Amino acid sequence: MAEFSIIEKYFTSLGREHSDTSLSVGDDAAIISVPDGFEMVVSVDTMTEGIHFFEGLSPELLAHKLLAVNLSDMAAMGARPKWVTLAMGLSSHDEQWLKRFSETFDKVAKAHGVQLIGGDTTEGPLVLSLTIMGLLPKGMSMQRSKAAVGDDIYCSGYIGDAALALTKLLGEQNLTDDVFSDVLPALHMPQPQVTLGQRLLGQVSCCIDLSDGLIGDGEHIAQQSGVSLEIEIRSLPISDAYRQYLKEGGFIKYAIAGGDDYQLLFTAPQGKESTFEKMAKELDVKITKIGRVTKQGDTLVQLLDDGKPSLTKLKAFQHFR
Numbered sequence: 001m002a003e004f005s006i007i008e009k010y011f012t013s014l015g016r017e018h019s020d021t022s023l024s025v026g027d028d029a030a031i032i033s034v035p036d037g038f039e040m041v042v043s044v045d046t047m048t049e050g051i052h053f054f055e056g057l058s059p060e061l062l063a064h065k066l067l068a069v070n071l072s073d074m075a076a077m078g079a080r081p082k083w084v085t086l087a088m089g090l091s092s093h094d095e096q097w098l099k100r101f102s103e104t105f106d107k108v109a110k111a112h113g114v115q116l117i118g119g120d121t122t123e124g125p126l127v128l129s130l131t132i133m134g135l136l137p138k139g140m141s142m143q144r145s146k147a148a149v150g151d152d153i154y155c156s157g158y159i160g161d162a163a164l165a166l167t168k169l170l171g172e173q174n175l176t177d178d179v180f181s182d183v184l185p186a187l188h189m190p191q192p193q194v195t196l197g198q199r200l201l202g203q204v205s206c207c208i209d210l211s212d213g214l215i216g217d218g219e220h221i222a223q224q225s226g227v228s229l230e231i232e233i234r235s236l237p238i239s240d241a242y243r244q245y246l247k248e249g250g251f252i253k254y255a256i257a258g259g260d261d262y263q264l265l266f267t268a269p270q271g272k273e274s275t276f277e278k279m280a281k282e283l284d285v286k287i288t289k290i291g292r293v294t295k296q297g298d299t300l301v302q303l304l305d306d307g308k309p310s311l312t313k314l315k316a317f318q319h320f321r
């Protein structure tokens with residue numbers, strides 16, 4: 001099938017249509033308008049077969065994850081996601097694959113109110129690159145450089161499950177069936193905190209989404225804000241499955257330096273516990289206070305074990321190993 005018919009058949013009207021889209025898929029470029037009082041927030045994330053996902057991963061899981069990791073960047077900025085463009089490298093034109101991919105893409109995009117307005121399709125290794133655009137009330141951004149000494153540090157959801165699941169898929173360690181089946185969805189179907197991100201606007205000093213792991217992303221905040229972060233290991237939000245794995249002799253490191261969590265890590269002035277408690281109840285998400293921002297020291301992210309400096313030194317997960 002020719003490139004043009006693929007686009008026409010599978011990628012012309014995916015997601016939720018918006019009235020401020022004047023021109024969508026089909027022309028040389030799309031045209032969208034930004035309403036008065038808003039700014040546009042733009043981000044791109046690329047997934048390559050064999051690097052970011054295993055060969056043969058189902059098209060449904062791929063479509064879900066591609067949107068999820070991009071939506072998570074909007075969440076971290078507090079933006080409302082609206083538009084995406086999709087650049088794909090395809091090694092073969094497998095119609096079944098395209099159908100399944102585009103159907104899930106449509107479903108997830110609709111669920112988040114996102115419209116596909118363009119893209120690029122080429123032959124090559126399987127690479128999926130999504131550019132996402134969202135709207136943010138003018139001047140309301142949450143930036144990595146705004147954490148202040150004395151702020152509390154919070155984290156949404158549970159962390160570590162995705163990295164734990166990955167260790168089994170990579171054959172690095174065995175997990176019991178119960179633990180594995182409970183942690184696998186975190187890796188395959190991450191749930192970006194899009195609603196929470198928007199609710200945090202005006203309440204927090206800084207926010208980031210956890211893609212490289214708590215230490216790695218914590219270091220980004222510390223570096224850009226010129227501070228250090230003290231994080232209490234015992235306060236980390238760990239799922240029941242992860243707890244079970246720890247009981248069986250497992251390691252805490254995947255929660256500390258794993259990656260692929262797609263939860264939000266944010267800092268806020270002291271005394272906001274009840275605000276976040278209320279928010280957590282309303283949105284049915286877990287929000288946990290895990291530490292404190294301090295004056296910059298030798299260590300950007302200092303782990304504490306029951307209040308005392310922990311000896312655990314863990315490097316962030318990095319793609320370029």
Ligand code: ADP
Pocket residue numbers: 007011012024025026027028029086087088116117118119120121
């Ligand atoms: P051009 O040669 O102008 O780049 P293309 O033939 O690449 O145009 O694309 C034609 C139209 O289809 C454009 O509007 C483009 O945005 C859209 N498009 C191409 N690939 C995709 C895709 N995978 N998903 C959505 N839209 C796509």
Ligand code: MG
Pocket residue numbers: 119120121
């Ligand atoms: Mg093109």
